[in-house]
Amino acid sequence: MIEERFDAIVIGAGPSGNAAAYTLATEGLKVLQIERGEYSGSKNVQGAILYADALEKIIPDFRDDAPLERHVIEQRIWTMDDSSHTGMHYRSDDFNEDRPNRYTILRAQFDKWFSSRVRQAGAILLCETTVTELVKDLQGKVIGVRTDRGGGPILADVVILAEGVNGLVGHRSGLRPEIAPDSVALAVKEMHFLPRETIEARFNITGNEGVVIEAMGTITKGMTGTGFLYTNEESISIGIGCIVSDFAESEVTPFELLEAFKNHPSIKPLLVGSECKEYAAHLIPEGGYKAIPQLVGDGWIVVGDAGQFVNAVHREGSNLAMTTGRIAAETVVSLHRRRIAMTRENLSAYEQGLAKTFVMKDLRKYRGIPALLHANKANFFGLYPQLISQAMQTWFRVDGVDKVSKEKAIFRSFRTGRTLGGLIGDAFRLVRAWR
Amino acid sequence: MSATARVEERLFQNRYLVDSGRPHIKIKPHDVPSRALLAMTRLCPVGCYSLSDSGQVEISADGCVECGTCRIVTQSTGELEWNYPRGGFGVLYKFG
Ligand SMILES: Cc1cc2nc3c(=O)[nH]c(=O)nc-3n(C[C@H](O)[C@H](O)[C@H](O)COP(=O)(O)OP(=O)(O)OC[C@H]3O[C@@H](n4cnc5c(N)ncnc54)[C@H](O)[C@@H]3O)c2cc1C
Numbered sequence: 001m002i003e004e005r006f007d008a009i010v011i012g013a014g015p016s017g018n019a020a021a022y023t024l025a026t027e028g029l030k031v032l033q034i035e036r037g038e039y040s041g042s043k044n045v046q047g048a049i050l051y052a053d054a055l056e057k058i059i060p061d062f063r064d065d066a067p068l069e070r071h072v073i074e075q076r077i078w079t080m081d082d083s084s085h086t087g088m089h090y091r092s093d094d095f096n097e098d099r100p101n102r103y104t105i106l107r108a109q110f111d112k113w114f115s116s117r118v119r120q121a122g123a124i125l126l127c128e129t130t131v132t133e134l135v136k137d138l139q140g141k142v143i144g145v146r147t148d149r150g151g152g153p154i155l156a157d158v159v160i161l162a163e164g165v166n167g168l169v170g171h172r173s174g175l176r177p178e179i180a181p182d183s184v185a186l187a188v189k190e191m192h193f194l195p196r197e198t199i200e201a202r203f204n205i206t207g208n209e210g211v212v213i214e215a216m217g218t219i220t221k222g223m224t225g226t227g228f229l230y231t232n233e234e235s236i237s238i239g240i241g242c243i244v245s246d247f248a249e250s251e252v253t254p255f256e257l258l259e260a261f262k263n264h265p266s267i268k269p270l271l272v273g274s275e276c277k278e279y280a281a282h283l284i285p286e287g288g289y290k291a292i293p294q295l296v297g298d299g300w301i302v303v304g305d306a307g308q309f310v311n312a313v314h315r316e317g318s319n320l321a322m323t324t325g326r327i328a329a330e331t332v333v334s335l336h337r338r339r340i341a342m343t344r345e346n347l348s349a350y351e352q353g354l355a356k357t358f359v360m361k362d363l364r365k366y367r368g369i370p371a372l373l374h375a376n377k378a379n380f381f382g383l384y385p386q387l388i389s390q391a392m393q394t395w396f397r398v399d400g401v402d403k404v405s406k407e408k409a410i411f412r413s414f415r416t417g418r419t420l421g422g423l424i425g426d427a428f429r430l431v432r433a434w435r
Numbered sequence: 436m437s438a439t440a441r442v443e444e445r446l447f448q449n450r451y452l453v454d455s456g457r458p459h460i461k462i463k464p465h466d467v468p469s470r471a472l473l474a475m476t477r478l479c480p481v482g483c484y485s486l487s488d489s490g491q492v493e494i495s496a497d498g499c500v501e502c503g504t505c506r507i508v509t510q511s512t513g514e515l516e517w518n519y520p521r522g523g524f525g526v527l528y529k530f531g
Pocket residue numbers: 011012013014015016017034035036037040041043044045046047048049050051129130131132162163164165168169187188189239241282283284303304305306309310315316317318319321
């Protein structure tokens with residue numbers, strides 16, 4: 001098959017791989033990108049919100065031809081119990097700006113577009129091909145890859161592993177350990193189609209405006225997790241995800257969890273009359289800062305989900321993927337130009353580059369959150385949402401009870417639900433983990 | 436949308452290119468499944484795993500969406516041989 005030698009091989013054509021391959025090819029390096037799907041995006045799942053900034057730094061004019069669904073003008077954050085939701089909604093006309101900062105997208109279509117830009121930039125893309133292993137020289141330096149197409153190894157100065165959360169290649173080549181079941185979430189998602197006028201009427205929007213909802217509470221049945229509902233042009237993306245080890249201990253199936261979420265009285269009216277056209281499932285690495293593996297070695301660099309670059313608190317992943325892909329590529333370009341070897345030591349410029357970006361700063365900031373939520377899941381995903389709902393109901397129901405008594409009742413329900421020490425402790429721990 | 440929907444009905448909506456006769460996930464022969472393997476009969480998001488009459492866990496990987504959950508859950512028991520389907524085969528998302 002391919003006999004040439006490449007400056008770089010990129011494994012995977014998701015956002016991290018596309019960002020890396022695009023940056024390398026634009027700088028004139030000879031790049032081979034290998035993707036196991038029929039096309040870039042055919043294996044990929046996302047909510048999906050696209051954060052413009054990370055992409056703009058790579059393709060400034062992306063808005064001219066990228067397949068974008070709606071720009072987000074309203075964000076709803078819901079705490080839910082079985083029959084209610086307490087919400088915070090932020091809507092602003094300021095988000096109707098010339099260069100909106102958040103869009104909803106459909107990953108299969110967006111990735112295909114990004115990939116076409118990568119090829120235009122000059123990278124060679126080999127689809128329908130799975131990388132099976134890394135090839136090393138006698139000193140242990142990675143010098144290329146083998147694929148399931150057989151034939152000899154394909155050689156390159158450096159291999160960028162952009163293979164996503166499962167990371168089989170890096171894991172099987174001994175570059176990083178297997179992911180732990182308690183630091184990865186399983187998300188299930190459906191695509192529900194509705195006429196665009198129906199979506200606009202239901203969500204009080206016009207044109208390409210969009211609304212997104214992030215939800216937590218008893219919808220995850222005591223497991224650590226969240227649900228989401230995003231508006232696209234003519235469809236609604238709806239999904240829910242929980243930590244895999246929680247699922248393993250629970251009796252609920254992921255499919256049933258999504259069904260129950262869709263049938264929640266606050267969600268159901270938003271989906272009425274829709275037609276489901278796709279059911280998807282994917283893992284999300286949620287271990288955060290503490291789960292980040294070794295990122296560089298002799299002849300290799302890890303980017304995106306394979307490096308655990310997801311900020312689960314803010315539901316950001318694709319932007320971290322693109323940013324890590326870009327910075328990895330810039331590191332390689334810089335070494336290549338100066339004819340410096342792609343050794344672990346030299347490639348560590350990537351880690352220094354990342355440390356200066358939001359990627360490492362944000363993940364570091366939230367390094368305590370995954371463990372905190374996990375250890376207190378019964379409170380954060382069960383008790384507190386119920387208490388908040390009860391408090392709201394007590395407060396808003398006009399039933400002849402005076403307001404002072406209502407205040408007392410609300411305070412009492414919090415006290416009996418959780419001891420005062422427990423409440424203060426949780427609040428304190430949350431604030432400390434947040435800082 | 437009905438409350439009694441089954442996951443099998445959803446899978447009809449998905450596009451797959453099945454690599455006939457070459458399942459990408461295999462379960463090693465066992466008498467009694469581990470707790471982890473048994474959990475997969477509930478945990479697989481598309482219901483690939485089932486329990487046979489004689490108490491072994493079986494897989495039919497045709498509807499697999501390649502999420503990797505079973506791989507992660509059974510990593511310490513070693514009961515699965517897990518690979519991606521050959522390049523180009525398997526699930527093909529239109530929307531993702
Ligand atoms: C349900 C859900 C909702 C999410 N919502 C959001 C959101 O709203 N906003 C956001 O920013 N992020 C979100 N994320 C996270 C985001 O999807 C990921 O962080 C992002 O896709 C990671 O990009 P990546 O390129 O590292 O990996 P991926 O997108 O997984 O791409 C990896 C690619 O590598 C290919 N590949 C893997 N192994 C091989 C191999 N051996 N040979 C060849 N090719 C291979 C795969 O086919 C795939 O194309 C969400 C994730 C999920 C699952």
